[in-house]
Structures are given as C-alpha cells and as structure tokens.
Amino acid sequence: MKNNGLTGLRLCRDCDLLVKIPSFENSPGWKQQAVCPRCGYCLEQHQPSSVLISLALVVTGLLLFLPANMLPVLSMEIMGNVRQSTVMVGALALHDEGLIVVAWLVIATAIVIPLLRLLILFYVLLAVITASMHRTAARMFRWYTHLGEWGMMEIYVLSVLISIIKLADMANVNIGYGLYCFVALMLVELIISIYLNPHALWNQLGKNHES
Amino acid sequence: MNLEYSRGIDKGLILCLDCQKICQDNEQTCPRCSSKLGRRKANSLSRSWALTLAAMILYIPANVLHIMTVSKLGDGKPETIMSGIMTLINQNMLTIAGLVFVASILVPLLKLLILFWLLLNVQLRRLASDNQIKMYRLIIWIGRWSMLDIFIISLLAGLVQYGHLGTVTAGPAAYAFASVVVLTMWAAKSFDPRLLWDVSALENNKPSIKEPDYG
Numbered sequence: 001m002k003n004n005g006l007t008g009l010r011l012c013r014d015c016d017l018l019v020k021i022p023s024f025e026n027s028p029g030w031k032q033q034a035v036c037p038r039c040g041y042c043l044e045q046h047q048p049s050s051v052l053i054s055l056a057l058v059v060t061g062l063l064l065f066l067p068a069n070m071l072p073v074l075s076m077e078i079m080g081n082v083r084q085s086t087v088m089v090g091a092l093a094l095h096d097e098g099l100i101v102v103a104w105l106v107i108a109t110a111i112v113i114p115l116l117r118l119l120i121l122f123y124v125l126l127a128v129i130t131a132s133m134h135r136t137a138a139r140m141f142r143w144y145t146h147l148g149e150w151g152m153m154e155i156y157v158l159s160v161l162i163s164i165i166k167l168a169d170m171a172n173v174n175i176g177y178g179l180y181c182f183v184a185l186m187l188v189e190l191i192i193s194i195y196l197n198p199h200a201l202w203n204q205l206g207k208n209h210e211s
Numbered sequence: 212m213n214l215e216y217s218r219g220i221d222k223g224l225i226l227c228l229d230c231q232k233i234c235q236d237n238e239q240t241c242p243r244c245s246s247k248l249g250r251r252k253a254n255s256l257s258r259s260w261a262l263t264l265a266a267m268i269l270y271i272p273a274n275v276l277h278i279m280t281v282s283k284l285g286d287g288k289p290e291t292i293m294s295g296i297m298t299l300i301n302q303n304m305l306t307i308a309g310l311v312f313v314a315s316i317l318v319p320l321l322k323l324l325i326l327f328w329l330l331l332n333v334q335l336r337r338l339a340s341d342n343q344i345k346m347y348r349l350i351i352w353i354g355r356w357s358m359l360d361i362f363i364i365s366l367l368a369g370l371v372q373y374g375h376l377g378t379v380t381a382g383p384a385a386y387a388f389a390s391v392v393v394l395t396m397w398a399a400k401s402f403d404p405r406l407l408w409d410v411s412a413l414e415n416n417k418p419s420i421k422e423p424d425y426g
Contacts, residue, residue, distance in 0.1 A: 009233060011219040011226035014347075017408075074366065081373055083370055083372060090365035094381055099386060109358060142229040150396075152362075156362050159363045162359070162363055163363055167370070202243065205230075
C-alpha cells in the first residue's frame, strides 16, 4: 500500500468506521483478528498462507473436477432396472420438464461456478508467482469474491445425502464414485476458502502494478 | 488524524467493496482492482425493496403450487413443499423433515421478514443496534441453504424415471421457489448495512451531520 497517511487504517465494510489496526507482522497467533469496535466486523485476520500451497490446493481441485462431474453420483435399482445419475443428468431432467431456468440455476451453482472460481484462482496465483499480468488478474479476482456465495457444492452434498435416505425405502440406492470425488472437491474448496488470505493477495496484486 | 468516531464518508474516503482498498472519494474507480467506487452501494434501498417485495409475492405460489409429483404404479400425487414434509413425518423421517422444513420454509420466511425489518429500520431512521447487524449477517450466511430443496428435486427427477413403476417430476412451484432464493440472496447483497449506522451518526451529531446520499 502506498504511504499516503493511510497505513494501518481500515474502513469497516459494514459500518464505515475508520479504524486504526495494529500490524500483524510479528504476531504468532494464527487467525488472530482485528475487529471493528462498533459493529464487530472482522477487519483483518492474521493468516500467513503460502501461494504455492494455495496453488497446490487449486490444482487438486481442478483434477477432481472431471471425475466428480462425469462419474455417477448415485445409482438406483428397481426390479433389475438400474439408473445412474450425475449432477448434470439431474439438471437435464429439470430441463426436459420445462423448468429451464431452474435447470440452469442448478448447473451454474453446482458445476460452473465452482469450476470458474478454481480457474480464476489458478490464474491469479500464477500471476502473483510470475509477477505479471496483474491488471487482468485483479479484474478476475474481483469475480472470485463475487461468485463466492453462488457456488453451492456443500449444499448439493447435503441434498444427495437426503435423497439417499428418501429413496432408500423405494429402491436399492448405491453411492457412485462420482460422489466421493464430489465430496473431495467440496472439501478442497472449503479448505481453500479457509486457508486463502485474500487481503495478502490483493496487496501483492496492487504492489506489482504500482511499481 | 483524529480517528474517534470518524466515518469514511466524513473523511472523504471510500472503501472499495471488491478489494477492500481505501480510496479517495474523488476517484471514480478503484486504482487497484478498477471496480466502480461509491460512497454507499448504488440505489441500495430501492433495489432491496424491489427485490424483497418481488420475493414476498413469489413466496406464495412457491408454497401453494405443487413442487413435485411422485407417481407410483400409475397414480401420481402432486405435493406442495408442506405436504412433502408431512409425508416425511408420516414415514417417520423426522430429522430430514426437520431439515427440509428449516431450509425450505423457515429460512426463506425468516429472510423475507428480516430484510423487510432492516429496510423499515433504515427508512424510519431507527438507531442501529447489535441486533440489526447480527440479523443482517445471519441472512447473508443462511440464505444459500434454501437451494437444498431445488437440488433434491433435480436429483430425484433425474434418478426416478421408471415409467410405470415410478416417476418423479418437478412442478411449477420449483420455478417460484428458485426465484425466491435468488431474489432474496440478491436483495441481501444489494442492502448496504452502512445505511443502518448512518442513522446513528445523524442522531448523535457526531462528528458531522452530512446527509449521505441514499440514492
């Protein structure tokens, strides 16, 4: 950050209070927080996270993406008839029944947005490592935060579990390999969201294009 | 710089909501991430009102129309959200019934009521309290979980296609319900919590009485 008298100052996102916060640089406490004294919003968290480990997590997620979406999540059997379903098949079933927008919503929140977030993060982390392309990376990183609440993999996993129990009295329901990959992908996204320090990434993106 | 009870808006500072950089208020876009800057979220009140009211209207068809039809051996019975939960209770699946009730009925209703209440508070210039900001954070956090029912329907409709033996088809309420989820998430996002605190800055005469532009 440029030294224009604003060093150490934060504006609270939720109540617009101007707050001076201590520097976390020599502080050992993981996840130690500076919170807004008025509304309790977390202004900054001490969270040293390595770019390379983040990148490794993102690559893990990208590798899991294809099997999670290609392999069947659930399969079910009534009197010898076996049907298998991936995330996509469920969405297409809605599409066939005329609920086109709902089908797109499922595809977007369970498949496309989680993938998009991983790809954006991949690009941003590469930009930070190679110290280039910061303008584009900054523009894309904005989308990463905007899309955050629209990626709903964990909700999808819960809905799979509920469906299994609901269908259990009707037929034989089996869990497919796709579900294991899907859960793993969900966990990777969860770990990324806990581990990643957006504040530090923004600072690095900002530093490089100023110089 | 005297920091006691200063708002950014009084010091000529704007927070970039995308990258959290503090910018000067003569800047149009954030120098770091080039997103548009504004003292408060653009048209926050009118946008959240419109979206909340639209969601309130759609909440009715979402609960009255049938959300899916489960047919076994030829005879189908259309279910609404509530009758689906009753079926689960009759089958003694109380935990799932509870989960679906919370995600599909309680959470959307709570979200609508809280949004309505927050907007009224700003409109009537009520002082900000801990409860308001807590409620705001609650709806931001739980809002997404209402998608649960939509996902369950898509899974069932994709799997249970056995012709005469049994089929599950989605009903028109799924449209209305999905709209309620998206509209309320959008409304909560458009709402600017700083408006709640601006009221208290006006009431306390501290440190300045500059009226923020509510837009």
